[in-house]
Amino acid sequence: MIIKHTICPSCSVGCGINLININEEVLGTYPFKKHPVNEGKNCIKGRDCFEIINNQNRIKNPLIRKNNNLVESNWDNAIHLIAKNMAKYSNNEIGLIASGNSTNEELEAIRNFAKKQGIKNLGYFMGNLPKYLGDIASLDEINHADFIFVIGDVLKDNPLIGRRIIIAKENGVEILGVDTVNNSITQINSTQYIKTDSISQFLEKNSSEFLDKLTESSVILFNKLDEKNDIEKILELSKEKKSKIMPVFKDCNSKGAMNYFLPLNSQELETLIDNVKVLLVFQDDTASYIRSLAFKGLDFLAVTASSSNKTTDLADVVLPGTCWAEKDGSFTNTVGTQQMFSRAVLAPEGILDDAVIIQKIDEQLNNSQVKK
Structure with a gap:
């Protein structure tokens, strides 16, 4: 063992x-x-x-769509087909969607590839949480806060941050929870909970009534927003009260991805897809949060994934990628700490890291047989 x-x-x-x-x-x-x-x-x-790692839907071979069905192929054919279809179109007709599930090293390779190929239609999904590179509260500041304001069900979605909030409450700290749903884990564990029809509306109209207790020792945590400009209201509130903020992101490297790509919401991603003919998706199940109809205008869709999902079901080419435990790399967590990790287990034979996949596509694009 x-x-x-x-x-x-x-x-x-x-x-x-x-x-x-x-x-x-x-x-x-x-x-x-x-x-x-x-x-x-x-x-x-x-x-x-x-x-x-052992998912029964694990993809172990490249897949190519033939007669409307995905069938097993090999790496050479799959990579050639991707490069061939990219070569048919201008850079402005090619899009790329990255993922907060990729390592920093893979994201850098994907960004460099996009830059080299002149691909400008690119981004990754972050819901309505915008790009934020400002100061973030530390985990210890949750422990020592005098008042905690929570937007969204952080205690359910991010239990180890939730644990710190519960400990703070047990030590006498008041917890104010706000969300658009009832019976959430955060609601159960809040000192006071407000169910609102709109987070934006609460921040706009009701904040002064409930948030007078915010001080420079308080923390504002959130993992959901109604609109991207809600962050401006939170930042204004934080500045006024001198409170710390902590956006709690969805994926393991959502924070790291901000250093490489623009975070987009579902509507912005649909617009991106509408504007291109060829789309490359790296380790993201884009079809799980936007309408499948949005993909209808594409002429070609290529996806890397470790397991089958809604997006691979729509793809013309699917490339099997490693999962996190099968590669070396780093994730940047929600408070901005970059954490290195090493491969813990061998990937099944024939499965590649996204950085290697990118290199293969780039090499094939340089082949005279597929050049534009």
């Missing part, structure tokens, strides 16, 4: 976990006792994250 330390891929908190590896098969996890983020604790998503 070999124990491999890694970073949990389930959300952006960046907990340390250990993978239990027996004969190159990961059979379970347990929390890394001395990790500063989760302090030896684990949530159910972290406990079960190893199932990503």
Whole structure:
């Protein structure tokens, strides 16, 4: 039995976990006792994250669409088909969607590829959370806050941050929760909870009534917004009260992806897709949060993924990619800490990192047989 330390891929908190590896098969996890983020604790998503590796829907060979069905192919044919279709169109007719599930190193390779090819229609999904590179509260500042304002169900979606909020409440800190739903985990654990029809409306009209307790020792946490400009209202509130803010992002490297790509919401992604004929999607299930109809105008869709999903079902070419445990790299967690990790298990034969896939596409595009 070999124990491999890694970073949990389930959300952006960046907990340390250990993978239990027996004969190159990961059979379970347990929390890394001395990790500063989760302090030896684990949530159910972290406990079960190893199932990503052994997913029954794992893609193990390149797939090419023939007669409206995806059939197994090989790397040479799949890469050639991608390059051939890219070569048919101008750079302005090609789009690229990255993912907060990729490592920083893969994202850098994808960005450099896009820059080299002159691809300008690109981004990644962040809901309505905008690009934010300003100061972020530390995890310890949650522990020592005098008042905590939570937007969204952070306690459900990000349990190890939720744990710190609950401990703060047990120590007498008042927790104000605001969301558009009832019966959330955050609602149950808040000192006061406000169900609102609109987060934007609450921030615009009701904040002064409920948020007078914010001070320079307070923290504002949020993992959802109605509109991108809601961040401006939060920043204004933070500046006025001198409070700290903590945007809690969805994917394990959403924060890191901000250094390479523009975060987009679903409407902006649909606009991107509407404006291109060829779309490359790297490790993102784009079809799970935008209308499948948005893909109808594409002439060609290529997707890298470790397991089949709604987007691979629509693709013309699917390339099997490694999951986080099968590669070296780094994630940047929600508070901006870059955490390195090493490969914990061998990938199935024939599955490649996105950085290698990008290199193969680039090399094929340089081939005179597919040049524009």
